[in-house]
Amino acid sequence: MKKVINHEKAFLSLFSQTARYHRRHQVFEDFISCSVIALENRLQFCEKREQKYLRIVSRYEKPDVENMAHLLAHVVSGLEDAPGDFLGRIFMQLDMGDKYRGQFFTPWSIARMMAQLQLGNIEKQLEHKPFITLWEPACGSGCMVLAYANVMMEAGYPPHQHMWFSATDIDPLAAGMAYIQLSLSGIPGEVVVGNALSDERRRVLRTPVHYWERWPYRLHSITDRKI
Secondary structure (H helix, E strand, O other): OOOOOOHHHHHHHHHHHHHOOOOHHHHHHHHHHHHHHHHHHHOOOOOOHHHHHHHHHOOOOOHHHHHHHHHHHHHHHHHOOOOOOOHHHHHHOOOOOOOOOOOOOOHHHHHHHHHHHOOOOHHHHHOOOOOOEEEEOOOOOOHHHHHHHHHHHHHHOOOHHHHEEEEEEHHHHHHEEEHHHEHHHHOOEEEEEOOOOOOOOEEEEHHHHHHHOOOOHHHHHHHHHHH
């Protein structure tokens, strides 16, 4: 009989044992940074990103670097096992919320309810357009985008074909968490590190599916059609 693993608990247990010589918040930030770089460089290698990765891991002992790879594996498996905001829940359980920035991430049940209410009749929406676009000005770890994708999938519309998002957060850590989860969940779009109120875009991270499913072409086609 196959052993069932609770990947959330396994992540928390492994994280508590990783690099105890560093502050917890620093280890989590470095884990997110390394994971983002790994995903980006797998899509398109960049030497500058690779050097940043090497600078980060140089501060860690080899077993702890290996642990970070195992932590990412738990994120992958956790997202595969059940839809939801895996990293958001981890972040809150590690008590890393910053009350001064309002980093108290939306519970999954509420995000799902909001997505259902706002999407409404998906079939009717897609009668006159090929896909739905979603703009999220304060995305946190990407919970709302994940919820929209989940609702669309349950309605029979695979999000990689019928939904594109642009999600922004002023906090690079939150944006990194969103990029990891939305990339691993196969949702096309972009995560922007910046300020949606001032239209500041300091860094733009596009998910692999954005390119694999030819979304740059699809988005331009719709723009050209409107003109």
